[in-house]
Amino acid sequence: MKLIRYIVVWCTVFLSAFEATAQQEARPQGCSSYTIDGNVVTFHGDAGAKLQLKFNSSSMVRIWFDPTGELKRSNPSFAVIKEELEDVGKISVNDEPSSYEIYTAKLRVRLHKKDMQLLIYDKWQKLIFSDYKDRGHETEGTRIVAHKVLRNDENIFGLGEKTGPLNRRGRAYKMWNSDRPCYSAQEDPLYKSIPFFMSSYNYGVFLDNTYKTEFKFGTESDEFYSFEAPDGAFIYYFIYGKDYKDIQSQYIALTGKPIMPPKWAFGFAQSRGLYTRQDQALEIATEFRKRQIPIDIIYQDIGWTQWLQDFEWRKGNYENPKAMLKELKRNGFKMILSQDPVISQANKKQWQEADAKGFLVKDSRTGKSYDMPWPWGGNCGVVDFTIPEVADWWGEQQQKPLADGAHGFWTDMGEPAWSNEEDADRLYMQHHIGMHDEIHNVYGLTWDKVVKEQFEKHNPNKRVFQMTRAAYAGLQRYTFGWSGDSGNGADVLQGWGQFANQVAVGISAGLGGIPFWTTDISGYCGDITDYPAMAELYTRWMQFGIFNPLSRAHHEGDNAVEPWLFGEVAEKNAKAAIELKYQLFPYLYTYGRQAYDTGLPILRGLFMEYPDDEQAIKVEDQFIFGQELLVAPVLKKGERVKRLYLPEGEWIDFNDKKSVYFGGERIAYRAPLNVIPMFVKKGSIVPMMPVMQYIHERLDYPLHVHIFPNYEGEQASFTVYEDDGESLDYQKDVSSQTGFVCTTTDTGYTMEVTPRDNGYMPAKGRNIVLRFHIEQTPAAVKLDGKSISNNPDLSTAEALDGNSPETVWSWNEETGECMVRFPDNRKKVTIQINGI
Numbered sequence: 001m002k003l004i005r006y007i008v009v010w011c012t013v014f015l016s017a018f019e020a021t022a023q024q025e026a027r028p029q030g031c032s033s034y035t036i037d038g039n040v041v042t043f044h045g046d047a048g049a050k051l052q053l054k055f056n057s058s059s060m061v062r063i064w065f066d067p068t069g070e071l072k073r074s075n076p077s078f079a080v081i082k083e084e085l086e087d088v089g090k091i092s093v094n095d096e097p098s099s100y101e102i103y104t105a106k107l108r109v110r111l112h113k114k115d116m117q118l119l120i121y122d123k124w125q126k127l128i129f130s131d132y133k134d135r136g137h138e139t140e141g142t143r144i145v146a147h148k149v150l151r152n153d154e155n156i157f158g159l160g161e162k163t164g165p166l167n168r169r170g171r172a173y174k175m176w177n178s179d180r181p182c183y184s185a186q187e188d189p190l191y192k193s194i195p196f197f198m199s200s201y202n203y204g205v206f207l208d209n210t211y212k213t214e215f216k217f218g219t220e221s222d223e224f225y226s227f228e229a230p231d232g233a234f235i236y237y238f239i240y241g242k243d244y245k246d247i248q249s250q251y252i253a254l255t256g257k258p259i260m261p262p263k264w265a266f267g268f269a270q271s272r273g274l275y276t277r278q279d280q281a282l283e284i285a286t287e288f289r290k291r292q293i294p295i296d297i298i299y300q301d302i303g304w305t306q307w308l309q310d311f312e313w314r315k316g317n318y319e320n321p322k323a324m325l326k327e328l329k330r331n332g333f334k335m336i337l338s339q340d341p342v343i344s345q346a347n348k349k350q351w352q353e354a355d356a357k358g359f360l361v362k363d364s365r366t367g368k369s370y371d372m373p374w375p376w377g378g379n380c381g382v383v384d385f386t387i388p389e390v391a392d393w394w395g396e397q398q399q400k401p402l403a404d405g406a407h408g409f410w411t412d413m414g415e416p417a418w419s420n421e422e423d424a425d426r427l428y429m430q431h432h433i434g435m436h437d438e439i440h441n442v443y444g445l446t447w448d449k450v451v452k453e454q455f456e457k458h459n460p461n462k463r464v465f466q467m468t469r470a471a472y473a474g475l476q477r478y479t480f481g482w483s484g485d486s487g488n489g490a491d492v493l494q495g496w497g498q499f500a501n502q503v504a505v506g507i508s509a510g511l512g513g514i515p516f517w518t519t520d521i522s523g524y525c526g527d528i529t530d531y532p533a534m535a536e537l538y539t540r541w542m543q544f545g546i547f548n549p550l551s552r553a554h555h556e557g558d559n560a561v562e563p564w565l566f567g568e569v570a571e572k573n574a575k576a577a578i579e580l581k582y583q584l585f586p587y588l589y590t591y592g593r594q595a596y597d598t599g600l601p602i603l604r605g606l607f608m609e610y611p612d613d614e615q616a617i618k619v620e621d622q623f624i625f626g627q628e629l630l631v632a633p634v635l636k637k638g639e640r641v642k643r644l645y646l647p648e649g650e651w652i653d654f655n656d657k658k659s660v661y662f663g664g665e666r667i668a669y670r671a672p673l674n675v676i677p678m679f680v681k682k683g684s685i686v687p688m689m690p691v692m693q694y695i696h697e698r699l700d701y702p703l704h705v706h707i708f709p710n711y712e713g714e715q716a717s718f719t720v721y722e723d724d725g726e727s728l729d730y731q732k733d734v735s736s737q738t739g740f741v742c743t744t745t746d747t748g749y750t751m752e753v754t755p756r757d758n759g760y761m762p763a764k765g766r767n768i769v770l771r772f773h774i775e776q777t778p779a780a781v782k783l784d785g786k787s788i789s790n791n792p793d794l795s796t797a798e799a800l801d802g803n804s805p806e807t808v809w810s811w812n813e814e815t816g817e818c819m820v821r822f823p824d825n826r827k828k829v830t831i832q833i834n835g836i
Contacts, residue, residue: 031116034100039088041102042071043111051116051137057086058105059240060250061120064233065137065144073233075433077208078442079474080237081256107240120238122202129203129238132224137234145228146236154201155617156217156225157244157607160194160473160512161483163187166504166605166620168197172216177415177441177470182489182525185501191415191470191484193441194512195227196251200611204239204247206254210441210472212421232438244608245600252513252599258476259452260596261516261550262407262463263725264334265480266588267296267695268546268578270562271520271554276303278318284562285333289693293563293575294582296694298328299552302338302412307347308377309340311397313404325405332694334407336465339398341414341447342372342380354381359390364430373418382416385446386432386439395454402458408465411451411479414444415470444470445478452478461727467550473513476599480516480550481509487523487555493533495523499541500635504620506548510601516592517603521545521553522561535570536637536673542574543676544633546581547625549588549602573674579691580676586687586703586720591626593721596730602626610647615666619645628684628718629654632669632677642671650682652708657773658816683710685718685740690801696725699763702801703824707751707772709744717741723760734759738768738824748778751831761826765803772818772833777811779835781820794819 029047036042042052050069054062062083064071094101102109108121115134121127131137132147139145156168164171164186175193183190195207197215207213209229217225227236237254241247252258270284281298288295306312313321328335343354354360360369360381374380384390398409419426419440429436431443439446448468455464468479475481483505488495502519509517521541528534538561545551555561563574581588591602601608604624606616622632622644630651632644646663653659655678661667669677680686688704703720710716723735739754751770781788793799794810800819807822820831 030114034093036091039091041091041093045116055088055091055104056083058088060085061238063238064235067139078445078472079208079255085253128201128240142231144234145226147224147226150218150223150225154199156197156199158197158511161192161505161509163501163505166507168217170218172219175213175441176421178420179415179417181485182487185497194473196473198244198247202241204251206237206251208235210438243611248600249598255474256477258515258595258599260592260730261480262465264296264695265465265550266585268294269297269299269552270295271299271552272560273301273556274558275300276317278324282324282327285328285331289331291564294578294693297334297336299336302340304337308342308344308380310347310350311400322404332697336408336410337401337406338412339409340412341383341416342374344377344380346378359387360384362430364428370429375417384432385450391450391454394450395457399458409451410467411448412469414447414468416443442472444468445472445475448475448479463726463728476513481514482518485524486520487525489525492526492528496637499523506603507605507623510603513599515595515601516549518548518550518552519545522555524554524556528559531566535566538566539570539573539673540634543577546577547631551581582691583688585695586689587626590721606647613647615645616647628680628686630679634671640672642669642677644669644677651679652682654678654680680708682708683716684708685716687720700766700803702767702769704769704771705740707742707770709742709749712744712746715741715743722762736760736762748834748836754828755826757826766824767821768824769800770820773816774818776836778818778833781809782832783807783822784830794821
């Protein structure tokens with residue numbers, strides 16, 4: 001017995017000593033030298049490790065740690081397209097007794113010599129970002145872990161489209177694109193991997209490693225957080241900014257601007273898992289128009305194609321696709337088709353061609369095309385989009401339905417599907433440029449790149465519509481996003497929790513560079529057997545979904561989710577919500593342009609606009625839509641009074657445009673099934689348009705500009721952005737802008753309207769209708785110093801939306817509006833409202 005005890009004690013001591021030694025060996029060594037090459041400084045560890053700092057700008061540093069000192073990577077970055085963001089001038093290193101120090105215009109970077117601990121300060125010497133003690137970078141074989149100091153009051157946001165709370169602190173996450181149908185409100189990982197996050201301490205981190213990286217934000221200790229990669233180059237970017245918006249804009253500058261969708265993509269879209277027939281598509285389109293529910297897009301799911309993935313219309317389902325698409329176009333519809341990234345083995349002709357040309361991912365064990373199980377169509381070959389020759393081959397295939405009149409694609413199953421963590425056999429997949437453990441997370445990105453570039457090659461100067469499920473950082477350059485298979489598959493009526501978390505998922509997606517996004521309205525999962533019972537959940541999902549920049553109703557199989565199926569009341573409420581989306585198009589499209597310019601999301605968490613508001617930071621079930629509007633969708637079954645938080649300032653109820661609430665506190669707001677809690681901040685301008693059955697059904701529509709004036713001596717402003725909505729000319733700034741600036745004076749209001757056209761002009765003959773939401777009727781209204789007549793009939797919809805060139809004004813006592821209508825002659829005008 002004593003012998004056994006002795007052996008156990010000896011083993012324990014030995015293992016402890018071994019672990020301590022291994023841990024010491026895993027940590028970086030001291031540093032006694034460095035080299036400088038332009039804006040790159042490489043520090044040399046005493047035992048061969050290297051830590052390289054590249055100053056991309058005065059506020060961004062690329063950090064590359066390599067324990068071998070080789071500083072080599074197997075592939076160029078898939079995400080980063082521009083590293084030289086600013087001329088930082090000559091970089092010099094101050095050699096202090098215990099550290100090296102580097103200064104930029106915004107940062108002070110320090111590296112301790114004894115243990116290579118990295119610390120970054122702002123120019124005021126405030127510590128922003130720091131290695132945790134001597135554990136900045138630890139290694140174990142090819143695995144590298146970075147440990148960073150976590151402050152007691154630090155909040156973490158980001159990582160792209162993830163479930164759970166917006167604040168990531170106290171949670172761990174993985175990056176491994178996964179097909180997780182009917183995922184829970186806490187499930188991870190999901191479809192997209194965007195390893196970029198932002199801290200309340202004014203910095204962001206982008207870990208540019210495509211392997212299965214992990215992030216642990218305080219789950220191991222309250223004092224530090226960590227991020228790690230199992231293999232590959234350990235490269236991450238430190239981004240310092242004055243606020244979250246500044247940090248995200250710099251991330252977008254690094255990884256590329258989001259492409260703008262065509263204008264019709266901002267309308268409503270209808271889909272279904274078994275939308276796979278010509279007669280069905282025409283019938284659905286006719287019914288929408290008959291019921292006057294606005295809609296622009298009808299989707300077709302993967303069953304539209306004869307084989308995976310030959311891009312041929314399924315025989316027997318589509319008698320005359322060209323005629324179908326022509327008829328849909330005549331009625332204002334666009335059709336979007338699904339595509340999968342595989343070739344079915346049952347599709348003998350295409351399979352044999354792809355296999356013979358070597359266009360499929362290989363099995364590293366056999367050297368042959370990998371035999372991939374697939375949810376439908378039988379076993380398949382996975383197309384290898386990293387092979388350069390594949391691009392033109394795929395482009396010619398996908399152009400066939402586009403030539404028939406289809407308008408774009410949604411790229412589905414690009415994880416690729418059925419290659420989750422537990423599907424370990426997929427790791428034998430060998431791509432042209434690497435093994436699957438490296439390529440898995442960027443597989444969908446390589447596919448989306450081909451789809452977008454080939455679309456533009458075959459359809460010059462046209463905007464692509466492509467919406468994807470699986471992606472990596474940088475996807476915004478090629479595609480848009482949706483949140484995959486949400487909802488409750490076991491019981492569709494119990495999907496309220498999954499639905500509620502879609503708000504946070506959508507906000508989080510925007511933080512990952514996906515401003516153009518949608519949830520599947522109604523949730524994808526679950527059989528709908530009781531439509532009256534589903535009506536409330538459907539209505540509330542729609543009332544949130546219409547604020548998704550790309551709004552699509554979609555459900556699995558043949559579970560129809562057209563508005564009229566849920567009963568008269570639900571149809572009425574859904575129609576009203578969709579009509580609101582169309583009315584807000586000028587506002588939404590303007591923020592779409594801002595998203596292109598800056599990468600800022602359109603759905604924003606309150607923390608982004610109010611980072612110093614402790615209550616706003618905690619809000620998970622509301623969002624800022626653009627910048628002027630706050631939306632608090634109802635997310636609970638049976639809830640008719642929404643308890644919500646209004647940040648600082650004065651807020652006006654956007655439903656009646658009169659009721660005033662004071663911010664900085666929570667309020668109870670009545671929200672029956674026909675009401676979306678929605679507020680506009682005092683001092684805002686919101687452009688709108690009349691309801692149309694599809695985007696720009698009428699080109700000379702009047703621009704309705706709602707003004708909620710600021711306090712005396714202050715201004716409210718908004719610049720409406722417009723372009724042709726179809727071409728790539730927006731990338732050359734071929735566009736029109738109309739600036740509105742309303743100044744509140746001691747006697748009334750002065751509005752200046754300033755048009756600026758650059759190669760594009762809005763339709764001739766349209767009017768501008770200014771709608772001042774004020775408390776009393778004016779004594780007089782002038783345009784460019786001349787009095788204009790008061791016409792009480794202006795309050796009618798016919799007069800407001802008509803094309804009369806007469807300049808008139810009117811007061812509506814019931815709504816508290818002063819309305820001024822004048823023709824938009826693309827000249828600067830000044831409107832004065834006096835006698836308030």
